[in-house]
Amino acid sequence: MNTEEIVNLLKEEVVPAIGCTEPVAIALASAYAHHSLEGKIKRIKLSLSSNVYKNAKAVGIPGTHHTGIETALALGICIQEPAFDLTILSPLTDEDIEMAMNLQREVPIEVEILYDSPSVYIEVGITTDREDSKAIIAERHTNLVFLERSSQVIIDRKSNTKRNMKNSKSLAKYPLKELIGKILEAPYSSLEFLLEGISLNMTMAEAGLKMEKGMNLGKSWEKIVEKGFWGKDLNSKITLYTSAACDARMAGVRLPVMSSSGSGNNGIISIIPISIVAEHLKSGKEKVVQALAISHMVNTYIKEYIGRLSPICGCGVSAGAGAGAGIVHLLEGGMEDIERAIINVISGLAGMICDGGKVGCALKLSASAGMAWQGALLAKEGVKVPEGNGIVASSLQKTLENLGKISQEGMFNVDKSVISAMYN
Template identity: 35%
Template sequence: MRQEISDNYTNILKEELVLALGCTEPISIAYCAATARKILGEMPDHIEISVSGNMLKNAMGVIIPNTANLRGASAAAILGIVGGKAHRKLEVLEEITDEHISKTNELMSKDFATLKTIDTPVKLYVKVTARKDEHYSTVEIKHTHTNIVRIEKDEKLDFFTKCDDDDFNTPLTTRELLTVSDIYDYAMTVDLDTCLKPYLKMQIDMNYAISIKGLKYDYGLNVGSTLLKHMEGNDIVRKAKAYTAAGSDARMSGSTMPVVTNVGSGNQGITNSVPLIVYAEHKKMSEDQLMRALILSDLIAVHIKTNLGRLSAFCGVVIAGTGAAAGISFLDGGSKSQIEDTIKNILANISGVFCDGAKPSCASKIASSVDAAFQASMLAMDGYSVEPNSGIICGNIEQTIRNIGEIGKHAMNETDQKIIEIMSKISAT
């Protein structure tokens, strides 16, 4: 493998595997608001929040961490204003107290915040303007959850970076070198001791820990604990589904534990990792083998997401489940062609699942994606693969991935708008 490719893949993993507290969409809104207050330098009298439809959708149903039941873009922004620590980025709300929550509830009952959804090609978009008397500050985020592209104070532009609204990969390390074949070779050969081990160890420790918490306590739908309760014998597929779903149960329902994200999502980071952690433990595999499987899982998800963007109508845990499926086959000693077949098998199965916002019931979709991951791997390892030119699946794995991108990025835009419209109507009732 060329050193250029290896270095690129290492940089992508370091960029993607980051800690986040709570669902990343409301956290991004809180981070934007906290930064706006920091720039303003004082508590504002009023804030104006502008978000894309996808940000509104993903902030609407999920419980904001460190709160009992606060939800929504306005609540996230106000929390960021009253108690957020902007320098913590995706952990901006880690130091929220009962006093901050009380103040947020008070301000939500007043005319403190104005929220509007804007029509923009940028799926991940947030702008917060904080006003105090004649002074104001504005902070704008595009494409990724912490990618501030503009900071303005009192008509003076403090910071600006050029950002192509039509290219959601603008702020990221180039993904153009990603291929399934090279990802497999990289996972097999990269020197883990150079710099990757701390990132992968953090992913293992943090994401497994929140899964244990989700199994132990009452969170959301309790998908994980319910699956485990009804497990018979040593059913490793059921166990992997339960542990993975439990992590989402906790995260979507206000847990204060951070997780390691992938492609900007904690749920996807959990789905990429926890099934492999549970399966590797079941098979008594080494930490080195597990980490290599995680590399494959994480990068396969990044590769597919490169054609979709951070947010879309295409459910992200389908993509994360695809990465996990590849990782499962890897742990079973799968060859490169068997891993390609695994990817085709799962995408032929669950690629039609749409996203109707982040919420506690995401744990059910995660359980389904893990189940599909094991099925896809079993089929591939036994020599069975979806035949070429079957639906959207091609003989060429890279074209298959491009097909998924075409559907998620373009064809599902109308679906996305209708989902947002329906959710907004429900929220208003």
Template identity: 30%
Template sequence: MLYTDPCYQAYIDILHEELVPAMGCTEPIAIAYAAARARDLLEDEPERVVIEASNNIVKNVKSVVVPNTGGLRGLRASAAAGIVAGKADRVLEVLADVKEAQHAQIKAFLDEKDIEVVESNSGLVFDLVISLYAGQNRALVQISHYHTNIVLMLKNDTVVYENQDCDEMATNSLTDRSLLNVQSIIDFAETVDLAKLRELLQCQIDYNMAIAEEGLGGDWGANIGSVLLDTWGDDVKIRARALAAAGSDARMSGCDLPVVIVSGSGNQGIAASVPVVVYARELGSDDDTLLRALIVSNLITIHQKTGIGRLSAYCGAVSAGCSAGCGIAWLHGGRFEEIAHTLVNALATVSGIICDGAKPSCAGKIAASVDAGILGYEMYKRGQQYYGGDGIVTKGVENTLRNIGRLGRDGMRETDKEIIRIMLGDNSPFPAEK
């Protein structure tokens, strides 16, 4: 791809927009970030807090540990941590600097203050409003569409900031993702000047491998990585799955190590990168080859999620794990034909995995999705594939990806509602939190 191609700079910009550090599951961290912004705006300790959240946010906050809180979970704990100890200028690392001594202060705020959670009626998949009250004063921060997209800030009746002119794709503030396609992604990965992305991708390697190693070495979540290795040994195909799963287990259980996210998700960031790094080290790939393979995996993940949406009943680990298979194909010398077949084969295998919120079982779903990505490539090498007309598979990788987007975005909308009803109880839109 020539540097004059409109996709060239756009793809660089997309990677810089998507590959950002975050500490903890991104939905509770978004709550903490909004709460910290609102506290700074209020300029006083709030007496009352109202959290207005869409159901998909609740789904992804309910079961994960909020990092640096001493093991607390839920929407109220996320907001309390942001208010008491968050640093809003750290954005998705808003809780990174919380001291252990502040855990008790967070717990006291949670126990003593009136923190109300109500359901958003905006109709948006991702919508969060934090309102803080102190005496006659009120501060409000609203985040919509994605985790850092502040669309409204109010101090009493004064609008401090407003940007409501954006849809879910937020094309006015983010680079146009409709430019993405598999052929162009591969051309870009092969030709881009790596100096423009090396530091970004090295950060992804360093952060995501560190939490993966921590996940294997510690006792986190369901310890899926250790189970895989203990059961099937240390072959690279198992190790790639195990380390990715271990990173997720640590992250879901409150590990305070940061992750470089993809498409708004740390689990997707881990699944898209860790297996590729594991394979590169096994193969003895040079640094540049690894970086180009990560570009393939990251951008194909983002491409898939553009059609599906950031939050859905369709598990994002599927998108990332199958894309990791594409990055692994690249490491073995595969280009468009190999990668396209790998992706379609993998998606045809695991596209039925649902998202029922962030929690330890995400690690198992990551392991299954990475396995499908590896299987997709091994199928291609042996002359095996799924054909157009086989279920949701259609001739041509982009046509199949459009079907996946339609399935995740439209077809699973009612599934998403039913999942939330099952998780939260038919008679209560939001969980009782302790």
């Protein structure tokens, strides 16, 4: 890949999002299915991958006091002027919300969980008294691959999606050090857009520190500090701000965050630790945008192995490793230091499962942010989990292959067990 292609990839993967991206994607799919549909709605069917289901079930929906898959679906139908991107829920009105609540009461909604599907897959079918429609989003949260109305196919990109899945390791064909090298060659102006993520995600963190909903982490940490059980050092600030941002976002605070590789929480991890370390070190803007680009690239790169949504917590493993890599760059480390940091984070957090999006993710992000900082510091001192320790292999590439094997094969039935537990 050349520098221009890498910058374009980052522009695709690093975008603002309001609300958890799984319920947002459900709302987006239902908006596509309902757009211009005529007649009174009689029936709705939603089929979605297990990964989307578990991440959408318990998370707060921005601008409402509600959670849930059916609510997200109904909002997508009822929102008056939807923006067909990850900010679709930003213009919600009280009227939209009331209409969505009534729709859920009046219309049967069937939800089907698919275990053998792409990790991102949402299919919405709507039947009215005059016509019917179907919309499918797959592979990425905004990727509309199929749209049909009254048996007339309007969009059909499903074959492209299957072909892309077969070539899903396209980014991983390149050595990570080569991609990072290209990032360091990119002009500052081409990466400057990444700085917006600091503004957005730190604003969400500040909201989390002040609010009294969700897990109320901000106020709780204040009391813990007053008791002398928690310090005001850099590590404490990194974990506090990261967890507070997640708490606010998962509770449904109506603010955008900059996402990374389809996940707002991944974006929080990829950005906030780097922002705080950069402020402490008084790093220049060029250094900061390079660190952010490295962080997002590593996150996206590792997801090529574990899956865009996976049984392993991507916030902990892929985004945490990305943050660690970016911090190493701020500390003037080289590629060997970056690889050590990535391996340190992976070795420490590979066993963290994803049990869906919810305010409790804040504690997972806290652990990931702390591990990113510690893993980076140790890497800069030449410390790395040795080869042969668990899944750590002779190289970063082979270690990632081991991680991918665990995620894709070893943890194949984890989602079924998690969803069973969530039902119970």
